[in-house]
Amino acid sequence: MGQRVVKSIMTISEFFNMGGYGFYVWSSFGLTFVMLVWQIIQPLLEKNSIRRSIVKNYARRGQRQ
Amino acid sequence: MNIVMRWIHLLGSPPFFYRFSGKLLPWLSMICLGLMIWGLYGGLVLAPADYQQGDSFRIIYVHVPAAWMSLFIYVAMAIAGAIGIIWHVKMAEIVCVTSAPIGAMFTFLALATGSLWGKPMWGTWWVWDARLTSELILLFLYFGVIALYGAIEDKRMAAKAVAILALVGLVNIPIIHYSVEWWNTLHQGPTVTKFEKPSMDTSMLIPLLIMALAFQLYYFIALLLRMRTELLHRERNSKWVKELLNLS
Numbered sequence: 001m002g003q004r005v006v007k008s009i010m011t012i013s014e015f016f017n018m019g020g021y022g023f024y025v026w027s028s029f030g031l032t033f034v035m036l037v038w039q040i041i042q043p044l045l046e047k048n049s050i051r052r053s054i055v056k057n058y059a060r061r062g063q064r065q
Numbered sequence: 066m067n068i069v070m071r072w073i074h075l076l077g078s079p080p081f082f083y084r085f086s087g088k089l090l091p092w093l094s095m096i097c098l099g100l101m102i103w104g105l106y107g108g109l110v111l112a113p114a115d116y117q118q119g120d121s122f123r124i125i126y127v128h129v130p131a132a133w134m135s136l137f138i139y140v141a142m143a144i145a146g147a148i149g150i151i152w153h154v155k156m157a158e159i160v161c162v163t164s165a166p167i168g169a170m171f172t173f174l175a176l177a178t179g180s181l182w183g184k185p186m187w188g189t190w191w192v193w194d195a196r197l198t199s200e201l202i203l204l205f206l207y208f209g210v211i212a213l214y215g216a217i218e219d220k221r222m223a224a225k226a227v228a229i230l231a232l233v234g235l236v237n238i239p240i241i242h243y244s245v246e247w248w249n250t251l252h253q254g255p256t257v258t259k260f261e262k263p264s265m266d267t268s269m270l271i272p273l274l275i276m277a278l279a280f281q282l283y284y285f286i287a288l289l290l291r292m293r294t295e296l297l298h299r300e301r302n303s304k305w306v307k308e309l310l311n312l313s
């Protein structure tokens with residue numbers, strides 16, 4: 001039982017170590033993750049700012065009339 | 066056939082497209098996320114280490130799908146551009162211009178993860194071989210499309226110019242694909258897209274195909290998000306946008 005716990009801890013550290021290639025593997029996956037998330041967030045932020053500017057323009061036109 | 070034509074016609078209407086894509090997006094996102102988790106678990110945990118490259122081969126699970134998408138999106142962009150020019154379909158123009166930043170991202174990812182794979186395997190971050198150079202040219206083509214679209218004030222005119230540039234750049238696509246066969250490259254030859262059986266074990270191949278499917282779906286999601294943003298911007302003075310924002 002105790003041995004099995006030690007073994008599973010070993011595999012977790014082995015998992016992050018990636019046979020010595022940890023830096024290259026995790027940088028690749030990390031970079032991909034960050035870019036994929038940013039690609040989703042960016043158009044959403046842009047859409048919100050367009051929405052705000054449409055509402056603002058409409059309000060300004062309304063005051064003039 | 067009639068139903069298909071009716072659907073295509075409906076999707077060409079901005080308010081319908083905006084509402085329909087809004088309903089579709091949460092479902093697509095859930096499926097995409099599920100596929101990614103499945104693919105990552107299969108690729109990072111279940112698949113055994115490669116007998117030559119050890120665990121570094123796992124970079125394939127982001128590198129290859131990203132590279133495939135960089136080519137696929139370019140072709141999709143050029144076809145949409147052609148449809149926009151020939152039949153004056155506004156929605157096709159929007160697909161063309163909004164695909165560019167997504168394609169550029171995948172091209173950058175293919176190059177960056179390739180570099181991170183090349184360093185431990187080849188001993189260098191970069192080499193001017195045919196595959197890497199033609200992929201870098203693809204990145205510049207995407208940048209060219211984005212810059213050209215931004216530089217022309219009249220957006221319908223800009224979309225036409227962009228479509229022509231995209232169509233001209235299409236010659237680069239077969240060059241990238243066949244570069245590893247035509248030239249003696251440091252980059253390895255194809256392991257999946259061969260007519261014979263892929264030279265990869267099933268336990269390694271299946272997560273790769275799942276990741277490829279997830280990336281394909283991701284492109285569709287990112288495309289819908291960008292198309293919605295572009296539509297809102299282009300149609301900001303129209304009645305349906307005012308109704309959408311409760312401004313009437």
